[in-house]
Amino acid sequence: MSIPVRITINGTLRQFDLDPRMLLVHLLRDACTLTGTHVGCETGICGACTVLLDGSAVKSCTMFAVQADGAEVTTIEGLAKNGDLHPVQQGFWERHGLQCGYCTPGMIMTSVQLLSRNAKPSREEIAHGLAGNLCRCTGYSHIIDAVQYAAGMGGAR
């Protein structure tokens, strides 16, 4: 069975005919070659695959792509505008919010949602908001610094 689906990905409307069981993360990585979205655990735990679906952070490994029909998806590739990093990306750059970088796209996408709902979060609120994202390097302290830096720059944008 093949399902016709229309999804706006990083501002561009795309049409696909999809096997219902294809995960959103595989559509993004394989069909769209947007490989910034990472596959970590594939069980909804690690958060490396986090993208925004109509502005809401979701784990793209626990969603079928067909469920995104009609939605707007934003991936890490869609954050920078005209070569200018998004404030959260700038924060990770300035405050060394990454080591190996594997968790970084997911951390950034979840942080964008966090700042869109809470423009000036405390360190505790950031830690709680990022509970669904694991960093295998355990660099959490710098990640929280990065989000606070982004909040100071005007955050979610």
Add this chain to the structure above:
Amino acid sequence: MLSIRYEAPRSIAEAIHLLASDPGAHVLAGGTDLLVQFRAGAKQPSAFIDVKRIPDLVGISLDTNGLRLGAATPAAAICEHAELGRLWPGLVEAVHLIGSAQIQGRGSVGGNLCNASPAADTTSALIADRAECVIAGPGGERVVPAERFCTGPGTTILRRDELLVAVVLPRPPARTADAYFRLIPRSEMDIAVAGAGASVTLDASGTCTAARVAVGAVAPTALLVDAAGQALIGTRLDEATLSLAAAAASAAARPISDKRGTAAYRRHVVGVLAKRAIVSAAARARER
């Protein structure tokens, strides 16, 4: 590889028809549990019936009678609804404990019920709040109390051609409030060792006139503990009464031993949690 169908009905009637016409069809809401089970091979449906496109299943409506939560309403919408947090702070606390921000964006209270984990945080809170489940089937609707919805780990009273469409809660009377407590070994993203929800009604003098206590993760399903609620009624919730209610919660527990705790530990700790939930609910009720 076997073909799998995907259907996104726009009405309850259409969803019921799809379920009735395919014995292997499975309802898909947020998918935060089902997709993991599907990919692990634990569930192999012949069709996914995505119910998030049915308007009646997504949304929150609140009136003088109470609350109607569409079964597939995302948890995040419940957490962000200020009036729900004021009227049912315990339920909203329980919803806020489900997974992480990303899971709450997709997962729903109805899905939490239908997944039927004995440790589901919202189930005990719903039972304490006298929630009822609205179920649609080929013959129309039926309504069952939340404490009767789950029948065991992963099983519910839903027949194959039935769909949970909403959860309804009566509006709390004056000086009534709820609370939910759970114990987890980590601070985030974990499953309850034990959990307890309570709803307490006080009169103007501070005497308890109605109470419900429910416990989770200590039996094959979440349980309403009638004896714990009854122990509170007619008292001013003194220490001796609270100890009786805690003992009743422990006595009702039929826990297993697993990696999260031994049966004996769970039996003890669920009493402690029940007592804390009662004290917290009563403190909130006094402020109303």
